[in-house]
Amino acid sequence: MDTTGIAAPLRDYGLFPHQRDLAEWALRRGRAAIFADTGLGKSRMQLAWADMVHRETGGDVLILAPLAVAEQTAEEGQSIGVAVTHAREGADVQPGITITNYDRLHKFDVAHFVGVVLDESSIIKHHAAKTLQTLLDAFVATPYKLCATATPAPNDWTELGNHAQFLGVRSRAEMLAEFFVHDGGDTQTWRLKGHARQVFWRWVASWGAMVRSPADLGHDASAYALPPLNVHQHSVETEHNPAHGLFAMEARTLMERRDARRNSLVERVRACAAMVNADRQPWVVWCDLNAEGDALTAAIDGAVQIAGADDAETKEQRLHDFAHGKIRVLVSKPSICGFGLNWQHCARMAFVGVTDSFEAYYQAVRRCWRFGQSRPVDVHVFASQQEGAVVANLKRKEQDAKAMADAMASETIGAVKENILGRAKEFNLYEPQRRISLPAFLEAA
Missing domain, CATH: 3.40.50.300 (P-loop containing nucleotide triphosphate hydrolases)
Structure with missing residues (x-):
């Protein structure tokens, strides 16, 4: 089911510039994933997105969150003027935005909602998990969808494929068939085709924004030190x-x-x-x-x-x-x-x-x-x-993860900026240094 994104101007939710850019982009998409590192304000971005979907469509939006994050998000909404109902049962739903925990989803009529937000959406990373299939089945026809989680681990193809499938972009199997090959006889190990690397990451960046710092989008990151x-x-x-x-x-x-x-x-x-x-x-x-x-x-x-x-x-x-x-x-x-x-x-x-x-x-x-x-x-x-040396081992893993994340960022950041901020037209201005000389036959004409 295709969804027309929302192009209405974003209201003032007190967002930082990078948060505004990401929220506006996700609204234009209608179905999107915000892969932003911890602390970049995913809660505030998803609240702005959900409130705009509710205002522009007149329908209600459901936010699913991990245990105890629901109350925290409702408090965050109050701080920016967005009313959020923390519901434990379907009967608690009020017009606007409702938030509940993942483990209470079965108590709600999901067909009632025009939009859904998966907070900490890495919960769907395991393609064989019962939670993933429950979410896929429940929201297959939901017009507006937003996933919000930290930047996925590099080379975690399953997590990316499951997000794409939940958003209705492409199934995990279709993603693997188009961009990947098996490594040897291990059917669980997939390797990105060498010639498809750039095309794959541009495709991911069209629906998923991987951002580790406001600087990735050209904004001042000093406040995040x-x-x-x-x-x-x-x-x-x-x-x-x-x-x-x-x-x-x-x-x-x-x-x-x-x-x-x-x-x-x-x-x-x-x-x-x-x-x-x-x-x-x-x-x-x-x-x-x-x-x-x-x-x-x-x-x-x-x-x-x-x-x-x-x-x-x-x-x-x-x-x-x-x-x-x-x-x-x-x-x-x-x-x-x-x-x-x-x-x-x-x-x-x-x-x-x-x-x-x-x-x-x-x-x-x-x-x-x-x-x-x-x-x-x-x-x-x-x-x-x-x-x-447990700490030394943790620091080694941290360095390895950073190196892999840097490599992934180099693949995606250009496409992310282009999708979120738009392509800026480039000019190659010509400044003549001397007068032009015409050939004799042209002068005669």
């Missing part, structure tokens, strides 16, 4: 088990690292709790195992845990209380609340067990280290000696 991020590793000693050999060897495989974490759980929790208890500042303490979360909550004064087994209402209330200063120390996993939340009031963070996903670690850190943070952010990683 973040305070220092200080990452510290604390290695704890554990008693060596002779059954594992004469000497304690550094863990190398995933299973060995998990064993090292389990064996050092008591020591890591004790070291972290001592640091957090000696400081009265707000803290976020991330764990990787359920046992870590339970032990940290018991050892840290006033700590409150958000666990996977908690119901949605309990999770929302505890996230609200932490964001508003009613809880000093929050204990949880990056997979539960490592996406979309703004915790600039907190500048202390600890990882007592680091996930093997660099994306999850990076997103967890960016809950506090983001635009609006006024203090240096200190991140403390507690690991056993057997786990080796």
